[in-house]
Amino acid sequence: MEHMWTREIFWNVGADKKIVVYCLAVIALGFFSYGIYRRYFLWRKVSRNKGRISFDALGKRVRSLIIDGLFQRRLLREYYPGLMHAFILWGFFVLFLGTLTIALQEDITSPLMGVSFLKGYFYLLYKLTLNIAGLLAMAGILMALVRRYIIRPDRLSRSAEQGVILIWILIILVTGFMLEGLRIYSLKNSWEVWSIGGWIVSEILSRLNAQDFSVLYLHKVLWWAHLIISFGFLAYIPFSRLIHLVTSPANIFINAPTSQAVLSPIVNFDASGSFGVSTVKDFTPRQIFDFDACTQCGRCQDNCPAYISEKPLSPKKVIEELKARWLETGELMKEGNGVEGKRGGENDGLLDEDVIWSCTLCMACAESCPVYISSFEKIMELRRSLVLMKSTFFPEIATFFRDVETFGDTFGRGRAFREDWAIGIDVKKISDGNQADILYWVGCQGTFHDRNNLIAGTLAQLFKAAGADFGILGKEEYCCGDPMRRIGNEYLFQKTAQRNIELLGRLNFNKIVTYCPHCFNTLKNEYPQFGAHFDVIHYTEFLRDLIRAGNLKITKNMEKRVAYHDPCYLARANDIYNVPREILKSIPGMRLVEPERAKRKTFCCGAGGGHMWMREIPGKKMNEVRVKEIMNGQPEIITTSCPYCLIMFEDGVKSLGLEGIKCLDVCEIIRDAL
Amino acid sequence: MKVIVFVKQIKYVYAQTGIDPKQNFIGPDDIVHIMNPLDELALEETLRVKEKHRDTEIVVISLGDGFAEDGLRKCLSMGADRAIHIYDADYGKLDAWMTAMVLAYSIRNQEFKLIFCGRRAIDDNGGLVGPYIAEILRIPHVSRVVKLEIDGGRSKVLVHRAVERGNREVMECTVPALFTIEKGINIPRYPTLPGILRAQKQVIQRMEIRDLELPLKSFGPALNLTETISLSNPKPKKRSGGLADATVSASDRLRLMMGGGDTETKGDSTLVEGSTDNVLSEIERVFRESGILPE
Structure with a gap:
């Protein structure tokens, strides 16, 4: 019986109708291509700039296309919407491959070589796979309908188009299963139970005791309906949001690196x-x-x-x-x-x-x-x-720009005070004739802010305690340029960067260690744009190495609940989130509580993008929102490794009236545990 | 309509971290070169005049050494049309009168409607150069201008002048005239990038003092009318310290220290206490009652 396990492709319709099907396919593809062509005009011609899509880092692009496109990594970070979308995508992807397989047999192997491979065990496997895919896609569509019209999350915008698309897909799937069910019902082959979806429909039909004649008639009508709806769907893609079938994977390919x-x-x-x-x-x-x-x-x-x-x-x-x-x-x-x-x-x-x-x-x-x-x-x-x-921005930003231009720091305090934080610590200065292994880049916050300069000092003392050969730039240090760049003053940023690159290129050191994650990101990732490649590490990495090497010995127990907040420019921008956790976990007795949004998903303290120097835009205070979120874990200490975050949290803790909650930098906790 | 703005590039002492008492503890790192902020306001006011009267030509003039060019460049980037640098290698040695002579003679033969400058330079706080220039040129001047309107015929200017205690004096003045600008008149703009880039390419006209045909046989610091003997820091104000008396609570002691001692409030002044909101609404009420804020 094994050879019987197959089906006639144009069963009940007649193979002579093939030409009609292909005409319809050409029309649908015509619409599709025309739509994409029209779109192409909009993609390329609206812009004044001549941009070229680069194809460097091809491996990375293809990898992202497979992982984020086909395997939906980023979408699956959220289970419900992720699975919902993945079911539809995977379902349709498999169904599409299935259709291609039929086309391969009917148009190439069968007429040219006389080979029909859709039979036997392969056919049963093929049917089972396609049926599962169809059911998955249907489950995805139902999940989507439930989400869009019953759960109604705030982030979804309402438009009729989305409903139309979902119903359209659902109709394609339902008519597909009905066709199969009608065929199975009239052929009555028991092995077709492998086509789960079609089998269910045929079982329902037999319960209803349907008449053979009407079944064949209905099958014929539905067959054409299914065909036209499916081709219509193909033609509709470039004229609706379905265009993301083309643009989204392309965008992953373009932007991944x-x-x-x-x-x-x-x-x-x-x-x-x-x-x-x-x-x-x-x-x-x-x-x-x-x-x-x-x-x-x-x-x-x-x-x-x-x-x-x-x-x-x-x-x-x-x-x-x-x-x-x-x-x-x-x-x-x-x-x-x-x-x-x-x-x-x-x-x-x-x-x-x-x-x-x-x-x-x-x-x-x-x-x-x-x-x-x-x-x-x-x-x-x-x-x-x-x-x-x-030149339209808040007046306080103009003051900020002037301060940096005149004094070289974001506080407008001036180079005369650059070394004040180090009074009593005795730190070596790196200059033309004076070199060191580590250049300790303190940053404006560590230098001038009344709270953060204590942390800059603590860090220097830790480095000294560990016997590191390090030095500072002292009065020669200058703003790294991050806030200017992120406020939008690219010119001032580049002037600043060039000044720093020129200075750093002249001096002798092996590595730069920064206190502030913003300086870290700028020196490490942005200065290379201007030809300067320095070996830059953040102080958390440096402390981790010192602790691992045994140069810093943690001796004390700390029975405390500590929440670590990930600074954006450390965790999200540079993937450094395990290092500070490793440091904190090396302290015996410490209980680390994770905020809801942590690691790469962390939440801004409110001071980034120049907001340290900007008025509060109406709304809730971002730092209070974050502090409240962190406090859900009921920590006794909020810790972080960024001067901006620390100030914002100290303010937030105060304005929320939280008593007994301390905000400390990671290095201060280390100091207390030595 | 030609408008002249006199600007001064000053050495701004922002710190005293030096070790030499003879230098007033001013070290080499304690000085930055900036444009006198009040001159910047004067330029901004001119730019606003130009926004209303499109045919205005703004000429900025600065007397000074090499640093003066930085200030002029900044003026150009903000929107001035032309810049003239009167070079003085010995910059800083001329007194107000000699400076005014040089500046006045640099424009003596030019057709101008208005002259603006800062009310004073914040380095020496003299406030004399503006009025002297007007005197030398024999034109009227109004000092400490905080508001300025030019009438349609451009023959008169209506100005508000700051006098003591926040009072204002409204004056009318014929042109040509000189105005010295007081702070509060405007907030100077930050130059746009095309402005900055344009200014880098613009030519700054350079003049030597000897080219100015001053009505003097010789020229130099020797002709100064005044001489600065010395500069010193203000003596610290005497303040009665906090009470050691343990019967006063810590917060009271803190308040006494910050308030400058255990002194009674003077005359009819009011002491407002309470939460920040209370204090603010009380201050607002007082302001409204006294007419500083509209009812």
Whole structure:
């Protein structure tokens, strides 16, 4: 009986109808290609810039495409929506491969070589696989319908299109199973139980005692309906949000190797040039492609500290609004009209300024995006335009820029006071004739802030206790440039960076150890853009090495509940989250409590992106939101390894009236445990 | 309409970390070169005039050594049209009168409507150069201007002048005239990047003092009318310290120390106590009653 295990491909319809099917397929593919072609115009032509998609780091791109695209790694970080989407994707992926297999047999192997391989055990396996795939996809669709219309999470925007798409897919799947069921019912082969879905339908039909004639008739009608609906679906892809079937994987491929921790530099400072983005046309084609890869899943919004703190910013809306401007502008350009969309005019910003200034550049949006879209990158471009072209920003930012220009530090205190934090510690200074193994980069916060300079001192004392050969720049140290760059003053940043690179290149040292994660990220990841490659480590890594090597011996017990907060620029930007935990765990008796958002998912303290020097944008206080979240674990000590975070938490603890909660830097805990 | 702005690049002493008492403990790291902030306000006010009267040409002039060029460059980046640097290698030795002579003679033959400068330079706090220039040029001047309006015919200027205790004097003045600008008049802009880049390429016209045809046979610090003998820090104010008396609570002692001692509040002043919100609303009430804030 084994040879019987197969099916006639055009059963009940007639193989002579093949030509009609292929005509329909050509029409559907025609619509599909036309849609993509139209889109291609919008992707490439709206931008004034000639961007090329680079193909370096090909391995990484392909790897991300497989892991994040096919295996849905980033989506599956959230179970319900992740599985929901993965079921649909995997289901359809397998069904698509199944259809290709049939086409392979019917159009190539069978007519050319006379080989039909869809029979026997292979056919049964094939049927089982496809049925499971179809059922998975159906489960995914039902989950999606439940989520969209019953659970209704805040982050999903409502539009009829999404409902239409879901129902459409559901109809394709249901008619598919019904067709199979009708065929099984009329052929009555017991081995077709392997086609689970079809078998269930045929069982229902036999309960209903359906008439053979009407079954055959219904099958014929449904067969054509299924075909037309499926081809219609293919044609609909480029005209709906389904275009993400094309754009999202492409975007993963394009953006996967881009480091979020590094902002793109402005390379040519030309007086007649335009800097940043003031109209949609200023975006690069790659950035515009981002808009089209977005499916408005809302993960960025769920993870955005500004949105959670009820500030006017939602990273999802940023992309949504810019996408609308882009499409509007593109359509106008197609009509041969040079003008831009409603809000795209030169004098009318693309986004409200409050939205642009609410961002703390914490990178949570880019981290959470399943398809590597960076919302903050777009905000950064708009900031650059505001700062460099229009010079419109809060007056306190102007003061801040002046302070850095005049005094070389973010506090406007001046180089005369640069060494004051080290009074009484006796630290060596690295200069032209004086070298050391480690250059200890203190940073403006460690140098000037009344709380953080104590930590800078503690660190120096720990280094001394461990016998490290280290020195500081002293009065020659200068702001690293991070806040200026992240506020949008790329020019001032590059001037600062060049000054520092010139100085550091002249001196003799092996490694730079920084106190502040922002300096760390800038020196390590951003200075290479200007040809300076230094060996930079964060002090937590250095302390870990010293403890491992036995140069620092932890002797005391600390029976304390400690919550460690991950600074964005350490955990998210540089993947350093296990190191500080390892240090803290090396202290006997210490109980580490993890905040809900930890490691790469950490939450901004509220001071990033220049907000240390900016007024509070209306909404909740971000530091209080975070402190409350950390306090859910009921720690006695909140610890972190970033000067900004520490100040923000000390303020938050005070303003929330939490008594007895201490905010300490990791190195202070180490000092107490020695 | 040509408008002249005189700016001064000053050595701003922000710290005294030196060791030499003869230098007033001012070390080499304690000085930064900045543009006199009040001159920056004067330039900003001119730029605002230009926004209203598009045909305005702004000429900035600075007397000084090499550093003066940095200040002029900044003025250009903010939006000034032309810059003139009157070079003085011995910068800092001329007194207010001689400085005013040089500056006045640099524009004596030019057609200008308005002259602006800061009310004083924050290094020597003289406040004399502006009025002297007006005197030499025989034009009217108004000092400490905090608000300025030019009438439609451009023949008169209406100015508000700061006088003591927050009072204002409203004056009208014919042009050409000189105005010295007091702080509070505006918030100076931060230059745009195209502005900065443009200014880097612009040529700063350089003049020597000897080219100015001063009505003097010789020239130099020897002709100064005044001479600075010495500079010193203010003597620390005497304050009655905190009470050692243990009967006073710690918070009271702290308040006494911060308030400058155990002194009674003067005359009809009011002491406001309580939470921050209370204090603020009380201050607001007092301000409204006294007419500082509108009712």
